[in-house]
Amino acid sequence: MVTLESRLPACYLTPDDLVDLFDLPSVETVYQWRRKHTGPRGFRVGRHLRFDPADVRTWVESLQGGAAV
Numbered sequence: 251m252v253t254l255e256s257r258l259p260a261c262y263l264t265p266d267d268l269v270d271l272f273d274l275p276s277v278e279t280v281y282q283w284r285r286k287h288t289g290p291r292g293f294r295v296g297r298h299l300r301f302d303p304a305d306v307r308t309w310v311e312s313l314q315g316g317a318a319v
Contacts, residue, residue: 262300271306 263271265280268290274280283289284299290309292301 259303261303262295263303263306264301265299268301268306 290306
């Protein structure tokens with residue numbers, strides 16, 4: 251049987267993680283993406299914004315025209 255825990259990634263990404271990963275100028279860039287609906291899909295856990303690594307990968311692939319990362 252597949253459980254929720256077996257399908258969840260080991261670590262969700264924070265806005266700061268995306269800044270480091272993509273060498274962005276500031277975390278404000280991530281929040282602007284969210285407001286403009288142009289960045290990777292994120293979700294809130296309470297007041298904290300998090301990103302599923304699979305969603306980030308899908309977003310990057312969409313920018314590359316679907317090419318594998």
